[in-house]
Amino acid sequence: xxxxxxxxxxxxxxxxxxxxxxxxxxxxxxxxxxxxxxxxxxxxxxxxxxxxxxxxxxxxxxxxxxxxxxxxxxxxxxxxxxxxxxxxxxxxxxxxxxxxxxxxxxxxxxxxxxxxxxxxxxxxxxxxxxxxxxxxxxxxxxxxxxxxxxxxxxxxxxxxxxxxxxxxxxxxxxxxxxxxxxxxxxxxxxxxxxxxxxxxxxxxxxxxxxxxxxxxxxxxxxxxxxxxxxxxxxxxxxxxxxxxxxxxxxxxxxxxxxxxxxxxxxxxxxxxxxxxxxxxxxxxxxxxxxxxxxxxxxxxxxxxxxxxxxxxxxxxxxxxxxxxxxxxxxxxxxxxxxxxxxxxxxxxxxxxxxxxxxxxxxxxxxxxxxxxxxxxxxxx
Amino acid sequence: xxxxxxxxxxxxxxxxxxxxxxxxxxxxxxxxxxxxxxxxxxxxxxxxxxxxxxxxxxxxxxxxxxxxxxxxxxxxxxxxxxxxxxxxxxxxxxxxxxxxxxxxxxxxxxxxxxxxxxxxxxxxxxxxxxxxxxxxxxxxxxxxxxxxxxxxxxxxxxxxxxxxxxxxxxxxxxxxxxxxxxxxxxxxxxxxxxxxxxxxxxxxxxxxxxxxxxxxxxxxxxxxxxxxxxxxxxxxxxxxxxxxxxxxxxxxxxxxxxxxxxxxxxxxxxxxxxxxxxxxxxxxxxxxxxxxxxxxxxxxxxxxxxxxxxxxxxxxxxxxxxxxxxxxxxxxxxxxxxxxxxxxxxxxxxxxxxxxxxxxxxxxxxxxxxxxxxxxxxxx
Numbered sequence: 001x002x003x004x005x006x007x008x009x010x011x012x013x014x015x016x017x018x019x020x021x022x023x024x025x026x027x028x029x030x031x032x033x034x035x036x037x038x039x040x041x042x043x044x045x046x047x048x049x050x051x052x053x054x055x056x057x058x059x060x061x062x063x064x065x066x067x068x069x070x071x072x073x074x075x076x077x078x079x080x081x082x083x084x085x086x087x088x089x090x091x092x093x094x095x096x097x098x099x100x101x102x103x104x105x106x107x108x109x110x111x112x113x114x115x116x117x118x119x120x121x122x123x124x125x126x127x128x129x130x131x132x133x134x135x136x137x138x139x140x141x142x143x144x145x146x147x148x149x150x151x152x153x154x155x156x157x158x159x160x161x162x163x164x165x166x167x168x169x170x171x172x173x174x175x176x177x178x179x180x181x182x183x184x185x186x187x188x189x190x191x192x193x194x195x196x197x198x199x200x201x202x203x204x205x206x207x208x209x210x211x212x213x214x215x216x217x218x219x220x221x222x223x224x225x226x227x228x229x230x231x232x233x234x235x236x237x238x239x240x241x242x243x244x245x246x247x248x249x250x251x252x253x254x255x256x257x258x259x260x261x262x263x264x265x266x267x268x269x270x271x272x273x274x275x276x277x278x279x280x281x282x283x284x285x286x287x288x289x290x291x292x293x294x295x296x297x298x299x300x301x302x303x304x305x306x307x308x309x310x311x312x313x314x315x316x317x318x319x320x321x322x323x324x325x326x327x328x329x330x331x332x333x334x335x336x337x338x339x340x341x342x343x344x345x346x347x348x349x350x351x352x353x354x355x356x357x358x359x360x361x362x363x364x365x366x367x368x369x370x371x372x373x374x375x376x377x378x379x380x
Numbered sequence: 381x382x383x384x385x386x387x388x389x390x391x392x393x394x395x396x397x398x399x400x401x402x403x404x405x406x407x408x409x410x411x412x413x414x415x416x417x418x419x420x421x422x423x424x425x426x427x428x429x430x431x432x433x434x435x436x437x438x439x440x441x442x443x444x445x446x447x448x449x450x451x452x453x454x455x456x457x458x459x460x461x462x463x464x465x466x467x468x469x470x471x472x473x474x475x476x477x478x479x480x481x482x483x484x485x486x487x488x489x490x491x492x493x494x495x496x497x498x499x500x501x502x503x504x505x506x507x508x509x510x511x512x513x514x515x516x517x518x519x520x521x522x523x524x525x526x527x528x529x530x531x532x533x534x535x536x537x538x539x540x541x542x543x544x545x546x547x548x549x550x551x552x553x554x555x556x557x558x559x560x561x562x563x564x565x566x567x568x569x570x571x572x573x574x575x576x577x578x579x580x581x582x583x584x585x586x587x588x589x590x591x592x593x594x595x596x597x598x599x600x601x602x603x604x605x606x607x608x609x610x611x612x613x614x615x616x617x618x619x620x621x622x623x624x625x626x627x628x629x630x631x632x633x634x635x636x637x638x639x640x641x642x643x644x645x646x647x648x649x650x651x652x653x654x655x656x657x658x659x660x661x662x663x664x665x666x667x668x669x670x671x672x673x674x675x676x677x678x679x680x681x682x683x684x685x686x687x688x689x690x691x692x693x694x695x696x697x698x699x700x701x702x703x704x705x706x707x708x709x710x711x712x713x714x715x716x717x718x719x720x721x722x723x724x725x726x727x728x729x730x731x732x733x734x735x736x737x738x739x740x741x742x743x744x745x746x747x748x749x750x751x752x753x754x755x756x757x758x759x760x
Binding site: 030031034035037038041104107108144147148150151154155157158159160161162164165166168169171172173182185189192193194196197199200201203204207208209210216219223 | 410415541552576
């Protein structure tokens, strides 16, 4: 998904890329005062972080722009420039938060691939490059390989912590009034707590600790990805643009719905999507035994006996995985999730569409519906 | 080590305990809005966090008091109370930071015991209680045990992230002037970065990725524990008490030296100390193959051939571990590290003792030397 390809203009997105580059360069330089190893970690992180789709920065920047549309913009060029710097910093922090979560997710899930390339753990574990790390290991790891993998995973935990810290530092040092800063910090806190709660549900469902129920799975989707991907950027935009409280509340509800639709799409893509496009391990959800809405539906059908033995089998080959996908389609799970997405998108239209709440300005509505349209059609 | 048993008065330390209780209760309540699982995690965390020695809060509070001694204290009882609330919040945040680091350290080291009891991971992994989790597992884990352990470790990563976030939130929302808050945030950032850099060196040395050299090991000691345990509390006290820059610089140097001495003592305790007193797995450093100053010295002696095969052997029994300890003593490694500690304590005296830099007030000197004395004699 490339949210907001039309707005904001490419110049604004490239400002985030430039700010990210400056951030990593600064971190590499700072790390050098503590020896080469931390500097090398930041360098690897910089390389792995490149090429991200900047989903969260784009949503934030599009919404700031939409909320400001129609209001008299400052004629003072210094003020305009300062505002842009401020917004770029927040947008960059949102991307760093995402990257921090990805790193810890990959540690927890044991993933070594992201966007079709070795992720940071894969890179650190496999130097010199070792193809056995590109997917599920086929043979038991040697002692030396296990040590490298431990080093790589530990490094990812540690770098994730540094990134999380930096996001807080960026928010805490924003040059804005105390009230706005404190609101933004609160939104950040909520988003982090939701993500942790969602990831905990995800792990507990996978590990068979938490009973698999559709309600829990949908709550997990919303918490794990929805809040920080949609609700946080949209509400942060409302704070930055000084939007009225009712509009922020609409954006909060819309953000939660977008988050749900996004995660449901993600579950579909992992099973039915093209791995070349979505960039993750093909069928990784099936191999890891993820409890998704697809699986929850399938449990209640007669196909379950044929699906269950393959779920969570790390050594599953492609043909077996494809037959699980076919079963998930035949039993109606795919259609069920597709309907759930459509229903969620309809609710989004009701919240923020042109026929919805009259208090939503047209430009704001356009951004929300643009995201919804891209969600429906996304392949990555 | 119970730093500052005399000062600050017990009332102040108990204020931190009370604030920690309030913190965890609030977190449990907040988590309940996201379902029972996160609330249960916070409850387990609260139970496991109890009984800490509050080393960092005590250092901070003792130093604030020492820096204020001799200055005219406010006669306004409201101002005094506000200052105490402010200081208690910082002290509490320092303890939470410590707890966040412990959690992630335990994940990285695979530890299941802390202070002689199952740590958070041990508790979560072993419900219902399972003695096989109380130490190194003796038999391969069943699939169900592996899932519980994965759930437990993932939960510890996630809770560590929440605690780290909360520390930033507490610092960012301190009710003080902007300059002080920004100085405190900067000190926090430095301490976290140092700890990560030190932990990375620790892991890299253990996993054989980073070459074992005494210089690297000493740098690791300083970075991993020294900055956040001593330099951060001492310098934060300087900021809070409005101490002059030169005095803060003395405290920074002293903090680094205290950190080095503390970590060297820790290494000695793990091998030669009484596990009933220090509370960690007996001989865990030897079993985990930690690269300590002891090991670095032993490498260069003729005893090394007898020590090397036992290092990093998870299944090492107590008799074997005791014979490694005896070798480390016989080859002179213990004496070498004890001398290094004495030398470091001498340098601390030079920095902050009564015959040292004349600009160090007597009360400040007394606190620093009190910490040094406790360090020398510590058993836990």
